[in-house]
Amino acid sequence: MIKAIKGTKDLLPSNASRWHYLENIVKKIFVNFNYKEIRTPVFEETSLFARSIGEDTDIVEKEMYTFKDKGDNSLTLKPEMTAGVVRAFIEHSLGGQQPLNKLYYIAPMFRQERPQAGRLREFHQFGGEAIGSLSPLLDAELIQIAYDILKELGLKDLTVKINSLGVPESRENYKNLLREYLHDNKEKLSEESRKRFDTNILRVFDSKVESDQQLLKDAPLMIDHLDDESQNDFEMVKEYLNKIDVPFDIDSKLVRGLDYYTKTTFEIISSKVGSQSALLGGGRYDLLVEQLGGKPTPAVGFAAGIERILLACENENSFTLPEPAIDLYLIRLEKELETFVNELASKLRRENLSVDFDYLLRSVKAQMREANKLNARFALFIGGEEYEQGNINLKNMETGEQKIIPLNSIEEIIKQVKA
RNA sequence: GUGGGCGUAGCUCAGUUGGUUAGAGCGUCUGGUUGUGGCCCAGAAGGUCGUGGGUUCAAUCCCCAUCGCUCACCCCA
Numbered sequence: 001m002i003k004a005i006k007g008t009k010d011l012l013p014s015n016a017s018r019w020h021y022l023e024n025i026v027k028k029i030f031v032n033f034n035y036k037e038i039r040t041p042v043f044e045e046t047s048l049f050a051r052s053i054g055e056d057t058d059i060v061e062k063e064m065y066t067f068k069d070k071g072d073n074s075l076t077l078k079p080e081m082t083a084g085v086v087r088a089f090i091e092h093s094l095g096g097q098q099p100l101n102k103l104y105y106i107a108p109m110f111r112q113e114r115p116q117a118g119r120l121r122e123f124h125q126f127g128g129e130a131i132g133s134l135s136p137l138l139d140a141e142l143i144q145i146a147y148d149i150l151k152e153l154g155l156k157d158l159t160v161k162i163n164s165l166g167v168p169e170s171r172e173n174y175k176n177l178l179r180e181y182l183h184d185n186k187e188k189l190s191e192e193s194r195k196r197f198d199t200n201i202l203r204v205f206d207s208k209v210e211s212d213q214q215l216l217k218d219a220p221l222m223i224d225h226l227d228d229e230s231q232n233d234f235e236m237v238k239e240y241l242n243k244i245d246v247p248f249d250i251d252s253k254l255v256r257g258l259d260y261y262t263k264t265t266f267e268i269i270s271s272k273v274g275s276q277s278a279l280l281g282g283g284r285y286d287l288l289v290e291q292l293g294g295k296p297t298p299a300v301g302f303a304a305g306i307e308r309i310l311l312a313c314e315n316e317n318s319f320t321l322p323e324p325a326i327d328l329y330l331i332r333l334e335k336e337l338e339t340f341v342n343e344l345a346s347k348l349r350r351e352n353l354s355v356d357f358d359y360l361l362r363s364v365k366a367q368m369r370e371a372n373k374l375n376a377r378f379a380l381f382i383g384g385e386e387y388e389q390g391n392i393n394l395k396n397m398e399t400g401e402q403k404i405i406p407l408n409s410i411e412e413i414i415k416q417v418k419a
Numbered sequence: 420g421u422g423g424g425c426g427u428a429g430c431u432c433a434g435u436u437g438g439u440u441a442g443a444g445c446g447u448c449u450g451g452u453u454g455u456g457g458c459c460c461a462g463a464a465g466g467u468c469g470u471g472g473g474u475u476c477a478a479u480c481c482c483c484a485u486c487g488c489u490c491a492c493c494c495c496a
Contacts, residue, residue, distance in 0.1 A: 003487080006487085057494090058493080058495080059494080059495080062420085062494095063494080063495090080495095080496085109496080111494090111495080113493090113495080114420080114421095114492095114493085114494095115489085116490060116491065116492095117489085117490065118495095118496080119494090119495075119496085123496070124496090127496090192493085206494090208492090208493095257494065257495060258495090267496095274490080274491090275490085275491065275492085276494095276495070276496080278495065279496070280496060281495075281496065304496065305495085305496030306496085309496090331454090331455075333454050333455095334454090362449095363449085363450090364454055364455060365449095365450085365451095365454095365456080366448085366449080367455085367456090368455050368456040369456055370456085371456065372457050373456085373457090376456095379455075379456080381454070384454055393454095393455095395455075397456070397457090400456095402455090
């Protein structure tokens with residue numbers, strides 16, 4: 001038997017409505033904030049991701065689905081969305097058409113990691129990007145959008161974490177401070193942290209090793225060493241979030257794993273999804289557009305994991321959907337009436353009713369059982385005496401009440417069913 | 420890449436201290452008189468007991484390997 005690739009999942013009909021529900025909320029809220037949808041290809045030139053996400057990140061180093069096409073070009077299935085959006089932004093000069101572009105997306109992403117709860121190899125993200133402004137209002141706006149979407153989905157167990165990484169210059173200065181601080185104790189760090197000491201020292205903060213955290217206890221913190229502009233922007237982000245009632249925690253150890261972030265970074269976590277607790281993450285990336293060959297353009301964005309969010313919704317039982325139902329089930333009393341039933345169904349469907357009938361020539365009892373299973377609001381009996389007299393029998397499945405109506409009066413059927 | 424747990428019907432799971440035809444609930448299908456559902460009742464279909472090898476008179480059960488799923492580390496959404 002051929003099975004789905006490890007780390008991929010089929011979305012079966014029984015689950016599709018939960019996805020639709022989420023997608024509709026996502027679209028609605030982005031539209032309320034006047035964000036426009038953008039779709040980019042699932043694959044891009046490999047170098048795009050290497051240049052934006054960072055050569056030394058885990059994503060680029062070991063998680064990308066990279067392959068050669070027949071023209072010997074190295075292509076990669078997108079592991080995240082921002083790189084593609086920025087590429088499209090530059091390629092189509094979106095910045096030249098209007099100074100600020102507010103964009104959103106819902107799309108599949110691919111990373112070759114070991115699957116576990118809340119982590120798949122093909123997964124889906126929705127997210128937003130505001131490209132073209134330095135205003136911290138947009139940092140706060142995106143956090144609000146993310147938060148509002150999760151709230152609207154009924155999630156309660158949420159923590160918003162924010163931090164600022166500063167501009168590259170202040171970050172470099174800070175890194176030196178941290179390096180100095182840890183220098184004497186470098187040998188006491190865990191192996192992993194020692195590696196990070198050399199490659200990306202900020203990520204030492206991510207260590208879960210107790211002894212590492214002990215060593216870091218009195219370490220200098222980035223937010224105490226921000227440049228004036230970053231400091232000021234961070235204050236404003238906090239102020240705006242307070243004004244729009246988005247509760248948050250400051251997490252000075254929040255470091256995102258993608259290299260392009262500057263200034264504000266944020267994350268929303270839930271304890272209801274196993275060990276992969278981040279439902280979404282994002283931040284500012286003021287240098288990325290220029291870095292990818294565009295004009296210097298500041299930007300901020302976030303990406304949210306749909307599977308993780310739906311997992312949290314399930315575990316919190318945050319929303320329930322009505323059982324699927326149809327308007328009308330047609331019941332054929334005699335096999336010979338199959339074509340007539342089919343025609344009638346077609347006409348009713350064109351009148352915008354959801355209608356179904358039995359294609360398997362099953363017994364009346366079986367048809368009724370089917371109507372019941374489908375949650376049909378009405379059943380329509382076609383055949384026998386009534387049919388000969390030019391009538392059909394419409395039954396309200398809830399009340400059991402039945403009405404004889406003229407065979408050719410589609411209008412009457414519609415009127416009854418829509419009432 | 421490293422480590423733990425698990426693989427018996429479509430689904431959730433029993434079971435055999437190795438011994439004839441492997442079970443339940445749910446689901447599916449048919450029926451409980453001529454043309455009517457939900458409840459109830461009766462019956463049926465559906466399993467190479469993940470795969471390969473070994474031990475044994477005999478393996479779904481024991482041993483080995485392998486594949487798959489799953490959780491965690493790591494990383495991230």
